[in-house]
Amino acid sequence: MNLSVTVSAPGKFVILGEHSVVYGKPALALAMDMRFTMHISESSSFMVNGLPATPSTMSPHMKFLSDLHGGNPLSIRIESRVPSGSGLGSSAALSAAYAGAVRSLNGLSCSKESIAKDAYEAEYAAQGRGSPMDTSASVNGGGIALNVPYKPEDFLWRIEKNERVWDVSRIDVPKMTFVIGNTGIRAATGPLVEKVKNYMDSSKFARDIIDEMGDVTLDGMKAIKERDITELGALMTYDHELLSILGVSCPELDKLVKAALPTSYGAKLTGSGGGGCMVALTDQPEKTADAIEAHGGTAYIVSTSVPGVTIKKNEDTKHRRQKRNNRS
Numbered sequence: 448m449n450l451s452v453t454v455s456a457p458g459k460f461v462i463l464g465e466h467s468v469v470y471g472k473p474a475l476a477l478a479m480d481m482r483f484t485m486h487i488s489e490s491s492s493f494m495v496n497g498l499p500a501t502p503s504t505m506s507p508h509m510k511f512l513s514d515l516h517g518g519n520p521l522s523i524r525i526e527s528r529v530p531s532g533s534g535l536g537s538s539a540a541l542s543a544a545y546a547g548a549v550r551s552l553n554g555l556s557c558s559k560e561s562i563a564k565d566a567y568e569a570e571y572a573a574q575g576r577g578s579p580m581d582t583s584a585s586v587n588g589g590g591i592a593l594n595v596p597y598k599p600e601d602f603l604w605r606i607e608k609n610e611r612v613w614d615v616s617r618i619d620v621p622k623m624t625f626v627i628g629n630t631g632i633r634a635a636t637g638p639l640v641e642k643v644k645n646y647m648d649s650s651k652f653a654r655d656i657i658d659e660m661g662d663v664t665l666d667g668m669k670a671i672k673e674r675d676i677t678e679l680g681a682l683m684t685y686d687h688e689l690l691s692i693l694g695v696s697c698p699e700l701d702k703l704v705k706a707a708l709p710t711s712y713g714a715k716l717t718g719s720g721g722g723g724c725m726v727a728l729t730d731q732p733e734k735t736a737d738a739i740e741a742h743g744g745t746a747y748i749v750s751t752s753v754p755g756v757t758i759k760k761n762e763d764t765k766h767r768r769q770k771r772n773n774r775s
């Protein structure tokens with residue numbers, strides 16, 4: 448009898464702090480109701496969506512995680528509602544879901560911390576750079592902060608890489624409505640992170656902008672605690688200006704941000720930029736969505752406060768483990 452699991456993990460958007468978080472600055476991100484789901488069962492050879500796995504069907508993230516924990520070949524069926532290359536954390540959700548599956552199928556710990564650490568290593572191996580923000584948001588769900596002061600009970604996990612340290616904590620956010628606007632332009636994260644790094648290496652001005660973004664995120668955290676949505680929105684719009692100065696916006700993103708602003712508290716690009724998506728904080732979601740669509744974007748009114756990674760062992764798997772436990 449084959450072991451099989453269904454795993455699912457959410458996409459995310461960034462309220463404040465993308466790019467600067469790579470340098471250990473604070474960031475705030477929310478998981479949202481677009482999910483990446485995988486149905487996985489043991490098999491005689493690796494298969495993805497019914498086809499033999501090749502480097503193009505099996506992403507480097509999946510290959511990394513399969514190699515990390517070994518185990519039997521798997522047949523994997525993928526259903527994703529997270530558009531890829533759009534700044535909504537599709538590769539992080541894939542890494543979170545697959546890390547959970549591989550751990551579960553190999554009888555390893557499925558604590559969120561262990562899944563978050565594996566998922567980050569997979570993202571890092573595939574991208575060659577980056578922070579654990581996207582993977583942590585997907586694994587934990589809800590809202591997370593990195594490198595902000597937190598109450599001890601909100602601490603989730605610490606992730607370290609190349610002398611950088613990120614303390615990840617959960618955040619409690621007020622009820623807010625966000626609209627995502629997708630430019631439809633796909634942009635990979637790695638080259639944009641590299642672009643910012645090159646700018647920082649050669650310019651004190653760029654390093655000052657990154658510091659300023661860290662301060663803006665801390666102000667955003669304060670606004671969230673004080674339930675000051677107007678202030679949070681203004682900080683998001685300011686952050687978009689800082690991201691533009693760093694060179695990671697593009698005319699299409701600027702156009703959607705501008706279109707959203709008259710009906711929003713604030714708007715900014717989300718994720719690595721260069722295309723992909725923007726996000727608006729609004730209490731008139733339909734109007735904001737219409738404005739985004741009227742300017743060439745695809746709008747999604749998203750829900751937050753969603754669960755992180757979920758792992759469901761299918762009946763056969765449960766029975767087999769049960770039998771094994773009864774025998775031992």
Ligand code: MEV
Binds near residue numbers: 579
């Ligand atoms: C991408 O969603 C966010 C970036 O900050 C990269 C990262 O944190 O790894 C641009």
